[in-house]
Amino acid sequence: KQEVTQIPAALSVPEGENLVLNCSFTDSAIYNLQWFRQDPGKGLTSLLLIQSSQREQTSGRLNASLDKSSGRSTLYIAASQPGDSATYLCAAYTNAGKSTFGDGTTLTVKP
């Protein structure tokens, strides 16, 4: 059974800092890995999708990497802003479409 772990559970940084969020998974036979953002009381918003054949994806100040052999993905956020404060979740998918989510990292960016 796939297990997805996100450490730390919470992170607080000053505005402008670059930061890395971590996601680890136990079964390397994943098909896709996806990063989401969740604001309080809201649903999840997809940020980046990395297919198993890819090593990384970029969108604006966000860069996500995937290393299947080590069972890790990272989400890099450059020049963090208070508006980046949210919970960030990763999800691993099998080729049959079964998804397993981590419990998320709650990020606070202080002005």
Added chain:
Amino acid sequence: EAGVVQSPRYKIIEKKQPVAFWCNPISGHNTLYWYRQNLGQGPELLIRYENEEAVDDSQLPKDRFSAERLKGVDSTLKIQPAELGDSAVYLCASSTKLTVVAFFGQGTRLTVV
């Protein structure tokens, strides 16, 4: 384009009562998911539909939970009877692809008292 629409947003019921949640996915999205999210945790899949067929309901507690997706569009998730431990946010999501969840609704926050 309208996103995934869920209703109600909030529901408070007494234990042993029935409750139903409704989801309207994005037009043209064949894949529909129902997730349950407990406080401080990630979403857990309850059931996944491809059109009107439930292709993965292995995590659905079938003694009290049921779901349907008539005509392969809207979907309803029902709990009968509700228990205190069912208090959570119930999220609906839809996608055009089997292997990625593209869009989530805002969720229904259920409180069982």
